Amino acid sequence: MSNIDAAKYIDTERYPIDQPDSDQYQQLVQTIREQLDAVGCAVLTGFIKRECLQEFIDEGDQVADKGHRSFNKTNVYFSKDDESLAADHPARRFYDRSNSFVPADNFGADSPLRSVYEWPPFMPFIQATLNEQEFYRYADPLADVIINVVEDGDGFPWHFDTNNYTVTLAIQNSLHGGEFKYAPNLRTPTDENYDGVKAILNGDENQVNTLELNPGDLQIFKGRYSLHRVTPVKGKRRRYVGIFSFVDQPGMVAKVERCKQLYGRTLPIHHQRENERNDNLKD
Template sequence: MSLREIDVKRYINTDLYPIDKNSVNAGLIARSHASIKADGCVVLKSFLRSERIEELVQECDRVESHGHRNFTRTNPYFTNDRSDLPTSHPLRRFYDRSNAFVPADNFGSESILRAIFDWPAFAPFIKEVLGEEKFFPYADPLADVTVNLAEQGNGFPWHFDTNNFTVTLAIQNAESGGDFEYSPMVRSLTDENYSVVEKVLDGDKELIKTIRLEPGDLQIFKGRYSLHRVTPLSGLRKRYVAIFSYVAEPGMVSSPQRAKELYGRVLPIHLERAGLRADSLVD
């Protein structure tokens, strides 16, 4: 089966979310805008047709052996330690990270996930929900469509994303754990807001929201500005989450260090474009 033959509407629940018909989406867009504005996040429950989720699970099962597993200690910014700062400073808060991403170049032409990412109605809908004028698919050949997989004992400690917005599709949950915790819009392009980040890292519940995503739920999230984590998993079943990535500048890719860490490889494009980012955030 080629990409062109996959009928995306068999998978996306277009009865609930008729995203290919702009005229009927005004209420959905308005509700989503309000949620994004309030805390940088919206969850569209049952975005996938429930009877099709098993096919997505099978797709993940097929590629999961290509997952790049890594076990590191990292701070929320994926940077080196700063011995000139107090040990309580967010740049000095290091956590065990145990996680795996299946890089985007493993899915092939039969991928349902790739077909959803490439469906002409999908990106314009996400762009409108985010209310962003500058909106481009991530240009990283390892990271535009990935599957994050995690197993018993794994989690994903507090961090900020490299990409400006992340669109995630829950495919399979672990038996327990795996809650998504986040502190909405805690930093901005111009202010790292370290003092509040430090409070989040200390577990200040006033600053933290929790979401339980179920298979088929689509989450649209501004992870570049909102500190977030996934709580540790337990049980034998793997957790699968597909990640569709978009950014505010065309041609943006991971830094070479980040590509190596998350995907296990550095491609020529990462080296060619290193240092060309237009912003000055730390990561």
């Protein structure tokens, strides 16, 4: 549990997330819902007050070397190669991915990042914007609050998310690159739109939005239908993004394989829960 009252970090005048009965709160939720419906993305600029940002950056600097670096090749679906498909099919296009996630057990009771995640008004507010019926903090001690560290040369190639939504906080930008690009609603639950995906992989940016996210901005993104990527980072300064995870079932933790892949290790709870899960999800 966090020892910090995150009220001091959050610009609650602009974003009164602690006053759910106010008109301003209702309007804010409504605006975000409209943005999510239209393009699957909403950004609360300056969510963290400017004068508090240094505490978050310092935290990033303190834990950056605790990140587990992983390298692999991935297609936009995170699926394996399928030789039965045509050679130019988007599912057969693989790109280098390198990444580093600082596991959640580096963010303890004195962590500014964790204080935001655990601030009581935060989760109900995010739940309201996403209009989700079942909504819980992730119970995974390695994964509930993490930082993604991106260094010179690293990036995240085009992909669709496997989860329905992500909630992230920009903490520090790289000197160059590190832009967030996304093609809203490129596919639907019934249409993969392979031609549209192929066009973007070939460099067509007609349907692509570029977002400039600045430190302190909170982003809510529904990435299951919107193809997106982070352009390669250039320069000495690392890019830090905090990731807050929420799930639709209480007590959930990551699967053992997924956990090893992302964090390079597991905890006893991952093994205990492996057989207790009653869904058939892959991650």
